[in-house]
Amino acid sequence: MKLSQSLPGLQLKNPVMPASGCFAFGKEFAQFYDLSELGAVIMKAATGEKRFGNGTPRVAETARGMLNAIGLQNPGVDAIIEEEIPFLSTFDTSIIANVAGSTVEEYVEVAAKISAHVHALELNISCPNVKEGGVQFGTDPMLAEEVTAQVVEASEVPVYVKLSPNVTNIVDMAKAVEKGGAAGLSMINTLTGMRIDPKTRKPIIANQTGGLSGAAIKPVAIRMIHQVYQEVNLPIIGMGGVETADDVIEFLLAGASAVAIGSANFKNPLICKEIIDELPRALETYGFTSIEEVIGGAHDEKARAGIFRA
Amino acid sequence: MKLSQSLPGLQLKNPVMPASGCFAFGKEFAQFYDLSELGAVIMKAATGEKRFGNGTPRVAETARGMLNAIGLQNPGVDAIIEEEIPFLSTFDTSIIANVAGSTVEEYVEVAAKISAHVHALELNISCPNVKEGGVQFGTDPMLAEEVTAQVVEASEVPVYVKLSPNVTNIVDMAKAVEKGGAAGLSMINTLTGMRIDPKTRKPIIANQTGGLSGAAIKPVAIRMIHQVYQEVNLPIIGMGGVETADDVIEFLLAGASAVAIGSANFKNPLICKEIIDELPRALETYGFTSIEEVIGGAHDEKARAGIFRA
Amino acid sequence: MKREWMTILEHQTIARDTYRLVLQGDIVRDITEPGQFVHIQVGSGTYLRRPVSISDFDFEKKTMTLLYKVMGKGTEDLTRKSVGESLDVLGPGGRGFPVDQVDDDHVLLIGGGIGVPPLYNLAKQLKAKGIQITTLLGFQSADDAFLLDEFEELGEVFVSTNDGTLGRKGFVTDWISEVKATVDRYFTCGPTVMLKAVSEQLADLPGYISMEERMGCGIGACFACVVPSHDEKGYRRICCDGPVFEAKEVVLA
Amino acid sequence: MKREWMTILEHQTIARDTYRLVLQGDIVRDITEPGQFVHIQVGSGTYLRRPVSISDFDFEKKTMTLLYKVMGKGTEDLTRKSVGESLDVLGPGGRGFPVDQVDDDHVLLIGGGIGVPPLYNLAKQLKAKGIQITTLLGFQSADDAFLLDEFEELGEVFVSTNDGTLGRKGFVTDWISEVKATVDRYFTCGPTVMLKAVSEQLADLPGYISMEERMGCGIGACFACVVPSHDEKGYRRICCDGPVFEAKEVVLA
């Protein structure tokens, strides 16, 4: 079965890629399998300067999920361009840079620098784990539109905007970034959560709150993608709890054109490859004959699934 | 250890009660244990007229949780007063009526009728599963304040307002209902979610979306309670994924004064009683000497936990 | 109704993806009618309990037999439970076939696939009352068939399979016109489409149908499992008002 | 580094809430240094893997010994795994004690509680190189103690317990002043407070410390397990740059 597909900036040989922050810049996973097997790679967030991130503990386990508050630790955009992208570029796969920042200027600076070296940007306006800036961009449609527009302007490649699920109205956010010129959407980032340890009487995560990811949040991701697909005419990279080939199909039926896999890489470093290998058989089991047929397949106005959504 | 506590309208012999919609009006659970053991009982939602609710399937399983879209099926406020409350009143426990509606008038009507027969109201402005009204009241602070004020006016007993987690800013909602005259808060209701069946290519729930509950959402509940406790001076009934005595302690540490248990009643109909029985030992294990010491114990400004928060 | 950790006495496969599970415990003593069910917590990999009909039971030995087919995660996980282990069971749930009230001469039992099990103990009890039984059993294929010999001991049996590998090729309902003339009442369990076809074809006979719906609590408290009814109340809960209903009581979608 | 389903060869309790687990598989062949760890997926009841140090290993038999203490859900679930079952293991992870580079005459090993295990194979390798070993072991109580005989075969051992039920009453660090004069280097593993106390008391000696932190990936990709470092890079990842560091490399909180 043909799994390949074109999305803005991306020639995906299959609809599966690792999610930002869960795969660093690929090196660690390259010892487990050939990264050329991946549809694409979404790199860890890049900021203007290097960031150390939050205190530890930075992760906590939850029911079928986890909390993290890494705090966007990264070596800074210049070091990523010099030291990380050259390695990833040796593989036959698309590279997406996750762009973060505290100010519009920082977002624009990172985008301008890194976009020459990758196939697309994922604009991260939804990181719940940094105090300054990030949160408002991801929850206020006007700010989201503004930062999107400026990054799109600065970028040489298509911009996918990564939406936060911590909002009352996800469709408003999606429409705002569509207006801002986004080429696609990436959803969802983590739900803000907390765990408290009865032994210490304190939040487990040093940052107090963290982002909830994993199977636990999948129903929220599916709901939001299903909602947005009906209202916004942009391709969606779906994520949030993908652990199996069936999950990939569920995301595509909801309206995603591709999926990213995050936390599940920690449970099984081979998960992306294993799901890619299983996908054709799973699609056949459910009687699908092409990837296009699956995308948006859960919507009544099925006809839409056929049209090119970019 | 003394587990008892006074909250507005409620003399709780312990901080554990079944959550609305998961316990009907108690009859089914009365065959498993004596309902007088409960801190309180929160009844299923009451509306002005009887409602049939949504089509089936109404539930779906998710990772450590479930979706439901019952659609507020209930016999109507008059039938509840005549046929259900008399049975519950035979037990030595506080009764909380969950008040729902599609219009402010309906909320007021139900509150006015039912408040004479119960110890407190839980104003349900957060049901994600009915098309009309419900959702906006739970996501717009101005509407929430308004309906709260009118219901408080109409009610003979204290009103706890049940907040929806499907909002960008939970503190704004809590402050709005505090202004409206709420005597307490109840949080959280379910997160809106969806599951799609790859076999049928359709959402499993007939209503398409449903409310996500269970252990999966506990980190979101804990985070929101922790946030609201710092900003709003009202007692909180906490809920969302309570399954063990340790979970109860986690909710109290975050800032809840009591907890409600929902979906876990379906896994084990004896869960409320079992947790009540275990609680003293669990509190001792962690070195607590009173319930008051636990409430809000995860906050730095620990002193606040001592003051009366009603 | 109780929650009990019942002991697994037997567990083996009896047809394709279909298992026989014998459980022992006090819950058996509370069974009042054939067609009741138990609500099983399979393990920590599933959240909700799974409803399974009681196919047969023995008061003396405190045992009950369940027959189940693997349909998804819960039933899949159930296959891995071994003899000697205990299982978290809630039951017996709901109302079954009101066998005490039946005093016909000849009744028709119609079972489709994994709807066959609850009819078995019913058949035994009807037979014990001296009532003549004719049974129609439908399966996908010969590999899926079970309980044939058991029903044959109790009366005449007609089998159909979708692919014709056993009995007549076609649907279980294809037999109805041939046997309906002689029977006074029918009892049926199977997929909803089959229940609907059966109740339409036998609209002039009194009948009982056993229904399925996704359940939350399984004890009547959550209103997940409702089916519309023809009366003023407007609904029935399958888990406690059913799963067995008079055919005319409920509205089949 | 591999992901492998390793076979459980032995599994028994050796002290209060403390277990010895022997696993067999190819991962053993990839071990390069004592002090490396494996990252274990205990089962579906836990989400994240659990890091456990390799206490000893045998290249020939492809076996490794883990010693773990029950601290919560994951280790609790682990106790229920039986001999013959297989376990989802990722490893070997990280960098251990650089035993090849050590050519001292006399070294000091300091282990606290469940930090003792990774020192055992280290001790064996040092001894094989002809290096004299003195070991300080600290436990809560006599009931929690383990590996005493094993370390005694390799050198002099001083034990302390918090409650004085075995050895000297007090902390493992109480012994340090008495033994430090004769040693050239130290190796330590235990709770962070102990590591800090040890490295301060032995600030004038070169030493290696093995650290713990909550992990996500366990392979260096998620940055969950960082510890601040003194150099320009500013941090180390415990799972891949460590868990063993030169004492002066990292900043102990």
Ligand SMILES: Cc1cc2nc3c(=O)[nH]c(=O)nc-3n(C[C@H](O)[C@H](O)[C@H](O)COP(=O)(O)OP(=O)(O)OC[C@H]3O[C@@H](n4cnc5c(N)ncnc54)[C@H](O)[C@@H]3O)c2cc1C
């Ligand atoms: C009263 C009653 C009696 C039943 N008796 C039997 C029996 O004797 N033998 C047998 O094999 N099966 C029986 N079933 C069907 C059985 O409950 C389902 O096959 C089973 O729940 C599927 O679970 P799963 O985890 O394998 O499938 P999944 O699809 O993974 O289950 C997901 C969820 O959907 C629910 N679900 C899926 N299919 C059904 C269904 N047909 N009915 C109700 N809930 C469903 C599950 O309980 C679970 O909550 C009965 C159902 C009911 C309502």
Ligand SMILES: Cc1cc2nc3c(=O)[nH]c(=O)nc-3n(C[C@H](O)[C@H](O)[C@H](O)COP(=O)(O)OP(=O)(O)OC[C@H]3O[C@@H](n4cnc5c(N)ncnc54)[C@H](O)[C@@H]3O)c2cc1C
């Ligand atoms: C490199 C390394 C080597 C270790 N070697 C051993 C060993 O040989 N023997 C042994 O008994 N223990 C060892 N530990 C500690 C062991 O990992 C924890 O005791 C274990 O993860 C606790 O899991 P739990 O589910 O029982 O506890 P829970 O508290 O339920 O665990 C919840 C989460 O916190 C994490 N966590 C809790 N305590 C620790 C800790 N001390 N370090 C890291 N993560 C933690 C868990 O991994 C899990 O993600 C080691 C830890 C590290 C980092």
Ligand SMILES: Cc1cc2nc3c(=O)[nH]c(=O)nc-3n(C[C@H](O)[C@H](O)[C@H](O)COP(=O)(O)O)c2cc1C
């Ligand atoms: C440890 C960790 C670090 C993450 N870092 C980032 C990040 O740097 N940028 C980003 O956009 N998302 C980040 N995310 C969010 C993931 O990319 C993804 O959106 C989310 O985890 C949901 O997917 P999952 O359930 O498959 O993990 C991170 C998630 C985790 C668990």
Ligand SMILES: Cc1cc2nc3c(=O)[nH]c(=O)nc-3n(C[C@H](O)[C@H](O)[C@H](O)COP(=O)(O)O)c2cc1C
């Ligand atoms: C089947 C079901 C029905 C519910 N009905 C109501 C309701 O009528 N009114 C209400 O306020 N909340 C209702 N809820 C929400 C619960 O009261 C509770 O807020 C939520 O389920 C989170 O708690 P839990 O995780 O313990 O289930 C319902 C939940 C479930 C699962």
Ligand code: FES
């Ligand atoms: S399953 Fe809850 S009422 Fe029937």
Ligand code: FES
């Ligand atoms: S645990 Fe992921 S980097 Fe160390």
